[in-house]
Amino acid sequence: MLTIDELRARIAAAGVPIPEHRLSMVHKLLGDALAPLRRVDSRKVRPLEPAVTFDAAGPHRGVANE
Amino acid sequence: MSDAVHYTTIRELGASYRKREISPVEVTRALLARIEKLDPALHAFVTPTPDRALADARAAEDALKRGDTRPLLGIPIGHKDIYLTRGIRTTGGSALFADWIPYAESTVVRRWAEAGTIMMGKLITHEFAFGIQLPGHRFPAAKNPWHPDHIPGGSSSGSGAALSAGLVHGATGSDTGGSIRGPAAFCGITGLKPTYGRCSRAGVMTLSWTLDHTGPMARTAEDCAYLLQGMAGHDAADPASSTRPVDDYVAALGGSVRGLRVGVPRNYFFEDADADVVRGFEDALGVLRTLGAEVRDLTIPSIDLSRSFFLILVTEAFAYHEQDLRTRPELYGEMLRERIMTGALVTASEYVQAQRVRMQICADVAEAMKSVDVLATPTAPKPATPFKVACDPELAFPRSNMPPFNLTGQPTLALPCGFAGSGLPVSMQLAGRAFEETTVLRLGHAYQQSTDWHTRRPPV
Numbered sequence: 001m002l003t004i005d006e007l008r009a010r011i012a013a014a015g016v017p018i019p020e021h022r023l024s025m026v027h028k029l030l031g032d033a034l035a036p037l038r039r040v041d042s043r044k045v046r047p048l049e050p051a052v053t054f055d056a057a058g059p060h061r062g063v064a065n066e
Numbered sequence: 067m068s069d070a071v072h073y074t075t076i077r078e079l080g081a082s083y084r085k086r087e088i089s090p091v092e093v094t095r096a097l098l099a100r101i102e103k104l105d106p107a108l109h110a111f112v113t114p115t116p117d118r119a120l121a122d123a124r125a126a127e128d129a130l131k132r133g134d135t136r137p138l139l140g141i142p143i144g145h146k147d148i149y150l151t152r153g154i155r156t157t158g159g160s161a162l163f164a165d166w167i168p169y170a171e172s173t174v175v176r177r178w179a180e181a182g183t184i185m186m187g188k189l190i191t192h193e194f195a196f197g198i199q200l201p202g203h204r205f206p207a208a209k210n211p212w213h214p215d216h217i218p219g220g221s222s223s224g225s226g227a228a229l230s231a232g233l234v235h236g237a238t239g240s241d242t243g244g245s246i247r248g249p250a251a252f253c254g255i256t257g258l259k260p261t262y263g264r265c266s267r268a269g270v271m272t273l274s275w276t277l278d279h280t281g282p283m284a285r286t287a288e289d290c291a292y293l294l295q296g297m298a299g300h301d302a303a304d305p306a307s308s309t310r311p312v313d314d315y316v317a318a319l320g321g322s323v324r325g326l327r328v329g330v331p332r333n334y335f336f337e338d339a340d341a342d343v344v345r346g347f348e349d350a351l352g353v354l355r356t357l358g359a360e361v362r363d364l365t366i367p368s369i370d371l372s373r374s375f376f377l378i379l380v381t382e383a384f385a386y387h388e389q390d391l392r393t394r395p396e397l398y399g400e401m402l403r404e405r406i407m408t409g410a411l412v413t414a415s416e417y418v419q420a421q422r423v424r425m426q427i428c429a430d431v432a433e434a435m436k437s438v439d440v441l442a443t444p445t446a447p448k449p450a451t452p453f454k455v456a457c458d459p460e461l462a463f464p465r466s467n468m469p470p471f472n473l474t475g476q477p478t479l480a481l482p483c484g485f486a487g488s489g490l491p492v493s494m495q496l497a498g499r500a501f502e503e504t505t506v507l508r509l510g511h512a513y514q515q516s517t518d519w520h521t522r523r524p525p526v
Contacts, residue, residue: 014410014411016392017407024460032373032376033376034374037374037419045425
């Protein structure tokens, strides 16, 4: 369960200006998304590791919008 | 000319061209007149391109005279306004790019142009394919042709509204958490989120690198097959683009669905579902059974963890937008700004854990799909909600049935399967194995050959 105090601490650490009247919305968004993660014992997640992959062979080309 | 031309299928329109029953210029003029008449209230288009449309139509007419038989030749389409179009304003639905005219063009826009399509214009998107268009936003929100007080779904809102109202015959969409399938469900049309990597995202504004998909929207599964054929394929400019060969999606439509195994995950997807949605979906399963499909229930345990998808989405979105958010926050719409800033509040460890959970979900879904060929669920648990509900910050991001298939990257087709008592459409989604678009299109096409939900038209 994400508390409002924890949320305020995260906002302060991130340095993003989230106004007071949006705290409730952000609390709900983040709290709902974190809830399933907090139910999981991360030591028991079983897929092949690492889940975040990197391919040394590339491609490494950048894609600009223009 | 009959009004029916607005709602013909791509195959029928192409056949009419080749029989000289109608010409691309005639169809384009009819559609431009319809856009002029309906769009002031509908707001599907952010930038109509009538001159470009007529030029494309004349080129198509010349090509037809030379005997050109390309299936998308002369087909009127629109592009979601996060697809870059050379020389044509591309706003992303944002004040930040309100007057931006790119000199680059997205790969998909170029491929459809090379296929001979007629570009009718740019279609409104929710701001940066994520935000809600609140009253007073730089660009007005598209309306749902079935009921103007209800949302058309998003973020490909203009694409859904334009197709439903008969303003185009095909449109591009993008789907990060349901932005092709949601508008398809709420507007009573058909939309395909192809496999992750099947269609290029080069030159399409990013929301979330590991969840973004591009794909076609249309009124039928058959039309989606034609449109996908014109956009799929490897693109070196998109690092996630697959090098797998492209199937013949149109040819695959004719195959039998007898013996196809359809799994219905009974957990997660029916929570909070309206009775009308469940009834339409169960009736659709009955139709699939009569077509010879073997329908069975199953459970996918980790699918209940799918809500963590939001952590991936907002973390990646914040990384993409951080610099503009910190230096020009006033150019972001209210609510969108705070939604994306939520990504700054996710720890690095939580992002990685969310990706690990994602792989668990992928593994469980792959296991389930050893015993079935397709998963079927309601696309959305409820029909389109009223604007006043959708714009309520306390209810801003309801639980959704669509993100699980953004996490897994599977091809997923949304198609109409009935109507609620309110008169709003309801929809089912069919998810296949990775790169098996042919299977979901074939099943969707067979379903639409046996039902007429996709032929119902809104009261515009």
